[in-house]
Amino acid sequence: MINKQQRKAFRLGLIVNPVAGIGGSVALKGSDGADTSQIALSKGAEPLANQRVKTALEEVSDYYGEMDVFTVAGDMGQTVCEELGIKHSIIYTPNDTQQTTSYEDTESAARAMSSLNLDLLLFAGGDGTARNICASVSEGSTVLGVPAGCKIHSGVYAITPKAAGRIVKMLVAGDLVSLTDADVMDIDEVLFRQGVVKAKRYGELQIPAELRYVQNVKMGGKESDELVLQDIAAHVIENMEDDEIYIMGSGSTVNFIMEELGCNNTLLGVDVLSDQQVIQSDVTAKELLPLIKDKKVKLVITLIGGQGHIFGRGNQQLSPTVIKAVGRDNIIIVATKTKLQALEGRPLIADTGDSELDKALSGPISVVTGYHDLVIYPVGYEEL
Structure with a gap:
C-alpha cells in the first residue's frame, strides 16, 4: 500500500515520449523505427503526447505544491511542467531535447530515476515506451502510463489521460491505494503495418490497482463466431x-x-x-x-x-x-x-x-x- 502521509512531499517522476503515437493520424500505425517520426512530421502529423500529459496533470492542480517532480529536459517532461507552472528538477538531458529524442533517452531517464526513491513514475507513450520503462526501472518501482501511443496492448496504462491524473491525485492526496502487477505487451510494428498482429509479453510492472481507471490487457485474435x-x-x-x-x-x-x-x-x-x-x-x-x-x-x-x-x-x-x-x-x-x-x-x-x-x-x-x-x-x- 502507498501512504503519502509518511512523506513531506510526494515524489513524482515524469517521462514523456514526445513522438508517441505521432504516426497514427497519418496511417503509419505507430512511431517505432528510426525514421518513422520524421516521416510522420513530413506528412503533417502533430505531436500530441505532451498535450495528453498536460490533461493528466491538470487533474492534480490542487496538489502541485505538495509534489517534488523529477523530469527530463525539453519535450520529455520539462515543457509540460513549465506550461503548468509545476516546480521540477531536471535529472536527465537528451542530446536533442526536441522531437528527435529516442528510446535510449527514455531508458536512460528511467534508470536515472530509479535511484530517486520515487512514489510514482508517470510516463507517457505507447507499448514501445512501456517496454523501455520495463527494461530500465528497478524492481519494485511503481509506475503508471498516460496513453499516448497508437497501439496500447499493455495493462500498465490508464484508460484515458484524465484517468491517469485521477490516480495520481489519489496518491498525492494520501489515499490508500493497493498495488498490482500488470503485463507489458508490444507488437511488431513492421508486421503491424502489413496487417499482421504479432504480440509478445515483455515483462510486468507494478502499478496502482485502481481498476476503474486502468485498462485491461487487450484481447487478441479475431472473433471466433x-x-x-x-x-x-x-x-x-x-x-x-x-x-x-x-x-x-x-x-x-x-x-x-x-x-x-x-x-x-x-x-x-x-x-x-x-x-x-x-x-x-x-x-x-x-x-x-x-x-x-x-x-x-x-x-x-x-x-x-x-x-x-x-x-x-x-x-x-x-x-x-x-x-x-x-x-x-x-x-x-x-x-x-x-x-x-x-x-x-x-x-x-x-x-x-x-x-x-x-x-x-x-x-x-x-x-x-x-x-x-x-x-x-x-x-x-x-x-x-
Whole structure:
C-alpha cells in the first residue's frame, strides 16, 4: 500500500515520449523505427503526447505544491511542467531535447530515476515506451502510463489521460491505494503495418490497482463466431445507402464486413467506401476531411476487445475534426454480444483527445450485435 502521509512531499517522476503515437493520424500505425517520426512530421502529423500529459496533470492542480517532480529536459517532461507552472528538477538531458529524442533517452531517464526513491513514475507513450520503462526501472518501482501511443496492448496504462491524473491525485492526496502487477505487451510494428498482429509479453510492472481507471490487457485474435459476424455484416450492408460515404474503421469485426462486400480492406487502417466500393484505402486524418466534405457520411467502427475503446486506440485517423464532421448519430458501432459481455458492465470509452467531444459522445448508444439485432450500451465520460 502507498501512504503519502509518511512523506513531506510526494515524489513524482515524469517521462514523456514526445513522438508517441505521432504516426497514427497519418496511417503509419505507430512511431517505432528510426525514421518513422520524421516521416510522420513530413506528412503533417502533430505531436500530441505532451498535450495528453498536460490533461493528466491538470487533474492534480490542487496538489502541485505538495509534489517534488523529477523530469527530463525539453519535450520529455520539462515543457509540460513549465506550461503548468509545476516546480521540477531536471535529472536527465537528451542530446536533442526536441522531437528527435529516442528510446535510449527514455531508458536512460528511467534508470536515472530509479535511484530517486520515487512514489510514482508517470510516463507517457505507447507499448514501445512501456517496454523501455520495463527494461530500465528497478524492481519494485511503481509506475503508471498516460496513453499516448497508437497501439496500447499493455495493462500498465490508464484508460484515458484524465484517468491517469485521477490516480495520481489519489496518491498525492494520501489515499490508500493497493498495488498490482500488470503485463507489458508490444507488437511488431513492421508486421503491424502489413496487417499482421504479432504480440509478445515483455515483462510486468507494478502499478496502482485502481481498476476503474486502468485498462485491461487487450484481447487478441479475431472473433471466433463467424455466424454472428455474418449477421452483423448482413445488417450493416442491408442498410447502406448509395448516396452516402462510409468510413470503415479498423479491427477484425469491420474487416469481416469488408470481406462480405468483396472489398479489399486495411485491417489496421481506415478505408472509405462509396456505392459499396473502396474509393480510398488506408487514409490519413487529413485525407479523410476532403473526402467527406459536404457529403452524407456514416462511420462504422468496433471496440477494442477487453478494453472498450471506440476511439483513441489504433484509429487516430478518426480525429476529433473528422468525428465532429460525421456526427454522433452517424456512428455505427458493431460488436458481438460476447465482446460486450467481456466488458463486465464497464462503459465504452471515447478517448479522442478532445474532452468536450468525449463528453458529447457519452451516453447510451446503439450497438449492432446481429441481423436486425441492436442493443443499447453506454459510452462513459464522468468516470473517466
